[in-house]
Amino acid sequence: xxxxxxxxxxxxxxxxxxxxxxxxxxxxxxxxxxxxxxxxxxxxxxxxxxxxxxxxxxxxxxxxxxxxxxxxxxxxxxxxxxxxxxxxxxxxxxxxxxxxxxxxxxxxxxxxxxxxxxxxxxxxxxxxxxxxxxxxxxxxxxxxxxxxxxxxxxxxxxxxxxxxxxxxxxxxxxxxxxxxxxxxxxxxxxxxxxxxxxxxxxxxxxxxxxxxxxxxxxxxxxxxxxxxxxxxxxxxxxxxxxxxxxxxxxxxxxxxxxxxxxxxxxxxxxxxxxxxxxxxxxxxxxxxxxxxxxxxxxxxxxxxxxxxxxxxxxxxxxxxxxxxxxxxxxxxxxxxxxxxxxxxxxxxxxxxxx
Amino acid sequence: xxxxxxxxxxxxxxxxxxxxxxxxxxxxxxxxxxxxxxxxxxxxxxxxxxxxxxxxxxxxxxxxxxxxxxxxxxxxxxxxxxxxx
Amino acid sequence: xxxxxxxxxxxxxxxxxxxxxxxxxxxxxxxxxxxxxxxxxxxxxxxxxxxxxxxxxxxxxxxxxxxxxxxxxxxxxxxxxxxxxxxxxxxxxxxxxxxxxxxxxxxxxxxxxxxxxxxxxxxxxxxxxxxxxxxxxxxxxxxxxxxxxxxxxxxxxxxxxxxxxxxxxxxxxxxxxxxxxxxxxxxxxxxxxxxxxxxxxxxxxxxxxxxxxxxxxxxxxxxxxxxxxxxxxxxxxxxxxxxxxxxxxxxxxxxxxxxxxxxxxxxxxxxxxxxxxxxxxxxxxxxxxxxxxxxxxxxxxxxxxxxxxxxxxxxxxxxxxxxxxxxxxxxxxxxxxxxxxxxxxxxxxxxxxxxxxxxxxxxxxxxxxxxxxxxxxxxxxxxxxxxxxxxxxxxxxxxx
Numbered sequence: 001x002x003x004x005x006x007x008x009x010x011x012x013x014x015x016x017x018x019x020x021x022x023x024x025x026x027x028x029x030x031x032x033x034x035x036x037x038x039x040x041x042x043x044x045x046x047x048x049x050x051x052x053x054x055x056x057x058x059x060x061x062x063x064x065x066x067x068x069x070x071x072x073x074x075x076x077x078x079x080x081x082x083x084x085x086x087x088x089x090x091x092x093x094x095x096x097x098x099x100x101x102x103x104x105x106x107x108x109x110x111x112x113x114x115x116x117x118x119x120x121x122x123x124x125x126x127x128x129x130x131x132x133x134x135x136x137x138x139x140x141x142x143x144x145x146x147x148x149x150x151x152x153x154x155x156x157x158x159x160x161x162x163x164x165x166x167x168x169x170x171x172x173x174x175x176x177x178x179x180x181x182x183x184x185x186x187x188x189x190x191x192x193x194x195x196x197x198x199x200x201x202x203x204x205x206x207x208x209x210x211x212x213x214x215x216x217x218x219x220x221x222x223x224x225x226x227x228x229x230x231x232x233x234x235x236x237x238x239x240x241x242x243x244x245x246x247x248x249x250x251x252x253x254x255x256x257x258x259x260x261x262x263x264x265x266x267x268x269x270x271x272x273x274x275x276x277x278x279x280x281x282x283x284x285x286x287x288x289x290x291x292x293x294x295x296x297x298x299x300x301x302x303x304x305x306x307x308x309x310x311x312x313x314x315x316x317x318x319x320x321x322x323x324x325x326x327x328x329x330x331x332x333x334x335x336x337x338x339x340x341x342x343x344x345x346x347x348x349x350x351x352x353x354x
Numbered sequence: 355x356x357x358x359x360x361x362x363x364x365x366x367x368x369x370x371x372x373x374x375x376x377x378x379x380x381x382x383x384x385x386x387x388x389x390x391x392x393x394x395x396x397x398x399x400x401x402x403x404x405x406x407x408x409x410x411x412x413x414x415x416x417x418x419x420x421x422x423x424x425x426x427x428x429x430x431x432x433x434x435x436x437x438x439x
Numbered sequence: 440x441x442x443x444x445x446x447x448x449x450x451x452x453x454x455x456x457x458x459x460x461x462x463x464x465x466x467x468x469x470x471x472x473x474x475x476x477x478x479x480x481x482x483x484x485x486x487x488x489x490x491x492x493x494x495x496x497x498x499x500x501x502x503x504x505x506x507x508x509x510x511x512x513x514x515x516x517x518x519x520x521x522x523x524x525x526x527x528x529x530x531x532x533x534x535x536x537x538x539x540x541x542x543x544x545x546x547x548x549x550x551x552x553x554x555x556x557x558x559x560x561x562x563x564x565x566x567x568x569x570x571x572x573x574x575x576x577x578x579x580x581x582x583x584x585x586x587x588x589x590x591x592x593x594x595x596x597x598x599x600x601x602x603x604x605x606x607x608x609x610x611x612x613x614x615x616x617x618x619x620x621x622x623x624x625x626x627x628x629x630x631x632x633x634x635x636x637x638x639x640x641x642x643x644x645x646x647x648x649x650x651x652x653x654x655x656x657x658x659x660x661x662x663x664x665x666x667x668x669x670x671x672x673x674x675x676x677x678x679x680x681x682x683x684x685x686x687x688x689x690x691x692x693x694x695x696x697x698x699x700x701x702x703x704x705x706x707x708x709x710x711x712x713x714x715x716x717x718x719x720x721x722x723x724x725x726x727x728x729x730x731x732x733x734x735x736x737x738x739x740x741x742x743x744x745x746x747x748x749x750x751x752x753x754x755x756x757x758x759x760x761x762x763x764x765x766x767x768x769x770x771x772x773x774x775x776x777x778x779x780x781x782x783x784x785x786x787x788x789x790x791x792x793x794x795x796x797x798x799x800x801x802x803x804x805x806x807x808x809x810x811x812x813x814x815x816x817x818x819x820x821x822x823x824x825x826x827x828x829x830x831x832x833x834x835x836x837x838x839x
Contacts, residue, residue, distance in 0.1 A: 049392055052371040080693075085574060087596075092632075096554055099635050104482045106407045108369075108400045112636035113698050113826065116546070117575065117596035122827020125693045131710055134693040134829060135604055138548075139594040140576035146593040150608065153615060178560055182570040233541075233583050233592035299576075344580055345592075395700060399639060416641045 003225040004155050005354060008072030008213030010064035010166075011307045012037055014206050015294050018067055022311045023319045028293050030191040034176050035206040035296040046127075053110045054123065055088035057170040060209035061120035062127060065164055072213035073221070078160035079133040080121050081150050083143030083167045085299020087117040090172035097174070120168050120209075133160070141264075141339060142231050143167065144303040145347035148214075149229045155216045166211035167300025176205060186267070195267050195293050196324065203266045206296015210303035212310075218354055224313040227251055227334075227350040235346050237274055241282050244338065247348045259332045260287040260318065262309045264339030266297040271342045278338065279324065287332075288324035302339040306349060309335045313353050359430045369404050370397050382427045387420075398423060410438035441720045443685030443836050444610040445675050447620075448531070448668035450524025451779045452517055453766050454490035454661055458524065462776075463783050466791045467811060471765050473647055473659050479551075481631055483638065486645050490661025490767025491629055492517065503585070510568040512549030515578040517664035518626030519585045521775075525622055526586060529668035530680070537619035537674060540591035541583050542609050543666075544601030544625030546771040548575035551628045578626065591618060596771065598825030599732075600691070601625050602665070603774035603833050607689035609669050619674050624666030624775035633770065634660055640699060642736040648768075650733035650761035651740050651807045653798040658734045661767025665775035667782075684782045687818070688719025688834030699826050700738050705746025707830035708732075708822060712750045715832035721818060723751045726834070728790045730777050730821040731807075733761025734768050743822060744805050758808045760793035774823035774831065781819040781835040788816050 011017040014035040015026040029035055037060065042051055045063045054062075061082070069075070086092075091114035098107050113119065118136035125134050133154070137146035144167030151163040179185045186202035194200075214226060228251050235243060248254060261283045263275045279288060289312070295304040312318055312332050333353050340346040363377040366386070370393065384390045387398070398419040405411040405422075411433065413419060422432045451458065454472025455465035465472070472490045481487075494502075499516040500509065511519070522541070526534065549572035556566045571577055579594040591612070595604045602625030609623035627633075637643050637660060644657035670680060692714060694707025701708065716723060732743055747756050762780050769776055780791060793807035819835045 048374045049372075052373060053396070085576065095636065096550075096557060096632060099554070099631055100557055104631070104635055106403055107635050107639045108403045109396055109636070109639035109699075110400065112632075112639055113396065115636075116598050116826045118598055118825070118827040118829060119698070121597075122693070122698060122829065125695045125828060126698070129695050131693050131695050131707065133691045134597070134827070135608075135691065136596050136827075137593055138545075138575040138596040139579055139592065140574060142593060143576065153611060153617070156615060157611065178570045181560060182567050184571070231591050231593065232589065233580065234589040299574075345576065394697075396698065399641060402641070403639070 002156060003227050004152050004214045004216060005218050005222040006212050006224045006226060006310055007215050007219055007222050008068035009223065009307060009310060010067030010211040011304065012040060012060040012064045013208040013295050013304055014038060022315050023321055026294055026321055028192045030189055033186050033189050033204050034171055035204065036171065037207055055091045055114040057088040057168045057209065058114065058120050058123050061166060061168045062124060064209040064211040065124050065166055068164065068211040068213045074162055074213060076128050076130050077162045077164045079151065079154055079163040080124055080130060081135050081147040081163060081165050082121040083137045083147040083300050084117055084120065085138065085140055085143050085169050088114045088119060088170060089175050090170055091115045093172050093174050140299055140345045141302060141341040142345040142347045144300040145229055145231055145349060148226065149231060151214050152226060152229060161216040163214050164211060165214055166209060167303030168209040169207055169298040169300045171205060171207045179205065192293060196265055198267045198269045198272060201268055201270065203268050203297035206298050206301060208295060208304055210307050222354045224310045225352050225354050227352055230348045232346045234344060240274060241277055244348065251350055253334065255282055257334055258286055258336045259329050260289055260312060260335045262289040262305050262335060262337040264292060264302060264305060265290040266292045274340055274343060285327065287318055287327045287329055289318060289322045290324050291322055302347065305337055305339060309337050309351050313351065355430060355434060358434060359426050362426055362430055365404060369400055380426060383425050386423050386425060409433050411436050441687055443687030444613045444669050445682040445838065446667050446684050446686060446782060447670045447680050447682060448525045448529025449683065449779050449782060450521040450528060451665040451776055452492060452520050453663035453769065453776050454492055455765050459779060462779065466765065466780065469792060469794060471794060473767055479629055479631055481634060483634060487634065487643055488647060488659050489629060490659055490769065492662055510572050511581055512572045512578060513551045513628035514545055514547060514549060514626050515581040517628055518543060518578060518582045521624060521626065521664035522582050522586060522622055522666040525666040525668050534587050535589055538590060539588060540612060540618045540621040541579065541586065541588050542593055542595065542605040542621060542623045543579040543582060544595045544605040544771045545575050545578055545627055546596055546598055546601060547627050547630050547633060548578050549573040550630045550632045554631050597829040598827060599770050599773055600823040600825035600829045600831040601771035603823040603831035604691055606667065606686060606774065606778055606833055607691065607831065610686045610689055613669050613671050620668060620670040622666050622668055625772040626664035627662060627770040627772045629660065629662040644735065647795050648735035648764055649795040650735040650763060650793055651744065651800060651805060652796050653800045655735040655737060655740060657736050659767040661769040663766060663769035663772040663776050665772060665779050667778055682838040684785045685836045685838050686833060687836040688715040688721060690714030690718055691831045694828035694830055696828055701742035701824060703742065705742040707828050708743055708746035708824060709749050711830040711832040712746065715834050719834045721834065726757045726818050726820045727816040728784055728819045729757055729759035730781050730819060731759050731761045732822040732824045733763055735763065739824065741802055744800065744803055748803060756805060758790045758812065760791055760808045762791055764794035774821065777821050778833060781821045784819050785816050785835060785837050789813055
């Protein structure tokens with residue numbers, strides 16, 4: 001597999017991530033169970049006429065993709081590929097509620113249009129007047145990785161030299177109340193101390209939009225390289241270590257070559273059981289990183305995880321706030337990211353310095 | 355008629371979420387679509403629902419909207435003649 | 440011409456049949472599936488007509504042998520039925536024996552259950568299980584689990600072109616050697632959400648949809664699921680597999696014109712077709728039949744027609760038809776069921792009729808094939824376009 005280069009980043013999250021260097025102004029919210037994004041000033045990116053009908057996720061996607069393109073110094077790209085678990089659910093809710101409450105009368109199209117999963121990718125294309133390949137993946141916690149996988153494959157096929165890849169999800173009141181009812185969201189925030197050794201079900205939920213410009217060619221401004229992405233639907237706990245071993249081997253790497261491992265701990269005891277052996281055995285002597293205590297859990301939270309991994313390579317440092325253990329390395333060359341949710345939709349992403 | 359025109363202007367601003375525009379910014383003869391206010395076909399569909407909901411006027415063909423929503427002047431005239439509520 | 444990726448199995452459930460054979464017979468005998476809606480209570484029931492599968496959820500559960508505690512949405516059940524048929528048709532018995540993937544497509548996901556129980560969730564603990572079924576990916580995960588498939592699984596949602604993009608991704612992954620075989624397609628159940636959504640856009644017909652007719656008034660919604668099995672050349676040889684047809688060309692482009700409408704001259708559609716020909720290494724004159732997107736909305740047919748004229752040339756557009764008068768517009772599943780119809784066209788040397796057509800459109804000289812026509816068919820082009828300017832083209836070819 002040929003590597004591709006990350007040349008631009010844009011991150012709208014529940015933390016200050018678009019106007020800081022690397023999480024230096026971040027704090028863990030130990031109170032709320034649903035986290036909202038730290039809002040950019042939308043008017044600086046989108047005209048009021050254009051934004052008046054846009055869903056929250058669309059606006060965040062446009063801002064994050066604009067930031068990524070600016071950093072990569074590109075006006076347009078050869079493909080726009082997004083991932084989202086639920087799409088712009090606030091508008092889905094609005095439209096569904098209107099259908100049910102008004103007995104299917106006096107409905108308007110705007111919220112229906114915004115509720116289509118590919119609306120973020122479509123509206124980015126509309127704004128850029130980009131007529132290229134435009135796809136949206138919607139498969140739970142591998143939605144973003146599917147997009148990244150596709151982007152990498154396009155470059156291997158020589159069908160693209162620059163691709164905008166992003167993950168977008170948003171929170172919405174009624175859906176969150178349903179998630180709480182179903183036990184996906186914790187009844188109360190258990191605080192940071194119990195996050196990694198959680199004894200309760202459910203997560204603290206979040207939202208965000210994280211975009212990357214990936215390119216085939218290395219540039220002076222390249223931040224990191226993506227070596228490989230693998231996606232698996234189902235994997236038993238006792239096979240994880242083996243699987244990672246063979247994933248690394250296919251990239252001519254061993255466990256010991258990994259300078260940091262970024263794990264998708266989300267505070268749900270059952271889901272987190274999948275990382276246990278990696279934390280305690282496989283990578284016991286490797287710097288370990290977690291991030292969902294900052295971003296909250298959502299289907300494309302792993303895009304925030306890739307942002308963290310990329311920033312570690314860029315700054316050659318791991319902020320204390322994301323450290324699982326106290327191990328440091330002199331240099332961070334190769335980083336492995338592993339994410340899954342409740343034992344399904346596993347992804348392994350390997351990045352390195354350029 | 356003047357009251358209806360004012361009413362339409364504020365309704366359009368509200369329904370179409372035109373944050374930065376005030377009633378005073380819209381002239382009776384201004385084109386609502388294209389060069390004027392810059393409204394588009396989705397706005398037209400939103401206005402068709404408004405006609406139905408607030409004035410009891412049902413349009414079947416979205417193309418009819420094009421002529422009816424030409425300007426506040428034309429729209430008010432059409433509503434005054436056809437309203438059932 | 441590129442050799443293309445082998446199709447070794449197909450499965451389908453739609454309003455015109457519960458199997459490939461039933462669908463084929465309906466296409467041959469002009470048996471349409473557009474009726475009054477029965478499974479969903481809606482105030483529009485007297486006005487609209489839909490391509491509904493006349494099976495209740497309970498019947499689908501029984502057919503799949505799902506227990507009382509299951510939380511399958513209708514979308515997941517239809518998808519599972521079609522995917523299982525496809526796997527069986529391809530003669531696959533041990534699903535994880537080779538690197539096998541599943542790429543599904545859906546636009547509504549589990550919306551059918553969400554809209555049914557939305558306000559009831561807090562009062563009835565028995566239905567809380569359906570909250571997790573809303574997520575599009577959950578529907579695909581369920582299909583994967585029913586197939587016993589553990590490998591690469593993902594879902595695409597690009598509105599009405601979704602399944603075309605799933606087929607394209609699958610073909611690319613086989614070509615690049617990332618998978619040995621892959622099950623690709625799409626599934627969408629009927630929902631109040633989409634009925635009302637299309638209603639607000641004023642593109643639902645109050646009668647039977649009439650693609651490419653001057654007096655067309657919009658589309659009929661439908662529900663369906665279809666899956667194809669694609670396999671690598673090595674596997675075909677090793678297992679001595681019968682190849683039904685091949686996916687020879689594929690492309691996606693964006694119209695970048697409007698959130699829901701297509702541009703006047705069909706820029707996105709034109710680009711998608713042009714790129715698909717490049718991928719297939721075929722020339723437009725080699726196409727024997729075009730299964731058009733042909734939703735029968737005023738906007739789509741005009742835009743698609745103009746794009747075809749631009750691509751094929753004035754008076755050079757091959758025989759074409761929309762099969763949506765049979766099935767209705769099945770959204771994310773549309774390209775998958777039309778892929779099955781394209782393969783059937785190749786296997787049986789048949790052009791299926793564009794029903795309900797009477798009057799040619801004023802804007803151009805394009806007349807679809809309105810009766811069943813038998814002729815030699817080597818290559819079929821199939822278009823699918825969706826909201827967000829999403830335009831996809833697939834080309835299917837006879838296997839040498």
